[in-house]
Amino acid sequence: MDTIQTPSVETLMTKAVVDLAKDDRFLAHLPTESSRIEGQGHYRLAKIFYDKADFEKAEEHFLMALARTELPQDAFAIFKIYGFLIRIYSESLNEKEAMKYIQLSSELLDQTVAALPSLNAEYFYNAAVVNTYKGEFSEAHKNFNQAYRKAQTENEPELMAKSLYAMATNAYQMKNFQDTINHLNQLNELLNILKKGYLKGSMHLLWGNALRELGDYSSSLPQYDLAMKLLHSKRCWNMHNYVLLNKGISLKKMGEFSKALMLFGLAQNSLDDEYFKRLEQLIMMEVEDVNDSSVDLYLDRHNRVIHEKALGVIDFKHRFVLLEILFLLAQTPGTYYNKEDLAKMIWKDEYNPLIHDKLIYTSISRLRKLIEPKGIKRQYILRGKDGYTFNPRVNARFHKENEVVKQKNIANIEISSPV
Structure with missing residues (x-):
């Protein structure tokens, strides 16, 4: 047979x-x-x-x-x-x-x-895309807006949706993260009618990234989950590992290092490293940033938060002076700063014992209460005859600000952005 x-x-x-x-x-x-x-x-x-x-x-x-x-x-x-x-x-x-x-x-x-015969919405959309390739983001913004208005006039809802997404991406590239979210809110309303799963998955990925840039890490996580769910339902795998990467970055910034490493590992193990070379480099950068499981204190100055391994995330957004003291000491462990140093470097004043003695004592006490785990006395900030210092035996890690942004990105586009 x-x-x-x-x-x-x-x-x-x-x-x-x-x-x-x-x-x-x-x-x-x-x-x-x-x-x-x-x-x-x-x-x-x-x-x-x-x-x-x-x-x-x-x-x-x-x-x-x-x-x-x-x-x-x-x-x-x-x-x-x-x-x-x-x-x-x-x-x-x-x-x-x-x-x-x-x-x-x-x-x-x-x-x-x-x-x-006349310049239509699709022309302006492609003109804006070319502007983006060249890094001309302000000009791209104008053309994407024009494409959106023309698409409304020409009754092209799908092009309206793509233009809104492009406007959101453009705002993200120019670091106008709140504008990004505003555009995505408009897009979400439109996609509830159009039912474009791939575009909606891309939307949630970008939404999560914008929230993360605004420091709202916990709110970014559900957006990544929605992106993953939608992309899987459409059997779209080209963005799968980018969702894992970005969710991992949010977890890292929350100080959830083991969870972040798990997601980075999943992304790394399932990518095609011949064609996804940029993604592979981005993952490696993140792994290198968090691969030391012995980190005691993770400090993110840009977003004014720290993560202490026993206490979790500690918000310093309304504690500017305490954050400045912590970073001054933590950047040079073992180096002592006396009252004169602290008055000059933190408060920009000449030391006056009537003013600064109590101010310094109170500030250091408040800082210790925030970052020192209960039952462990003075683990991080030590006092000696020469002033205050950060414990050199502590393993502290500083967040590498904008490291991913600096990574090579040819043509200023992402896999997630619809063509």
Whole structure:
């Protein structure tokens, strides 16, 4: 008896896409040239592989789709393909290829202006995307706003949604985090109608990041969980490890080091390190920041919080002077600061015993009550004949501010941002 050959998953997917391309309803929206129909099939197949995080096959099919496009009728389709390729090359840190397609996007934008009878919402959206590639965030902001207004006029709800998400991302890039959340609130209302799962998953990921930047770590965690749930329901795996990374960063900032390391480990073990090189580097940076389980005190000056291993998170947002004393001492363990030093460095005054003696004593006492675990006397701040010092035997770690932001990000885009 002959063995029955079971077709591969890729073969079945390819057949499904080609069948769709031959469907009469689909053909109604396409030119009849067979090569362009094939191009549409390759594009849809590439998008499937992109969502599944198989960037090698996605790149292959995007390039085959690109080879079957024609200008001027396929201009906006070409923009989309360029966008996907730029994201793939940015993630794999292939700067040469990414910059090539950024340049082609810019040239295509100029060609599109000449071919269009009037500038529509899609044109302004792509113009803003090109601005973003170049780091021109203020100009991108103007064009995304214009795209949103035009999409409203042209009754293009999906483009309205993409524009709102892009405006939120743009605000995030310019560190206007409250504006980011305002745009996402608008987007959330629209997506309750449109039911775009991938975009909504991206929205919750960005929402979590914005809340984290505002210092609201606990509120960021449910946003990451929502992102993960939505992406899994849509079988989209390309952002899976980015959600794990960002949730881990929030946990790290809360001082939950073991939980953060668990998430970093899950992300690291399940990524394709050939194509997700940027993500791999980001994860390694975070692991290096928290991999010492013996940390006693984790200090985040930017967000004015610390984490003590027995007490948990301690908020210093309304205790500015105490925080400054702690950081002064903790930055140079074993170095003693006398009353004259503290008066000058903390209060910017010349030492006056009538003023500063009680002020210093009271401030140090309040600080100790905040950070010293019960039952352990003077673990962190010690007093000697030369003044006060931070215990050099304590393992303290300082949060590396903006370290992830400094990591190379070609074209200023993320995998999570829709094309």
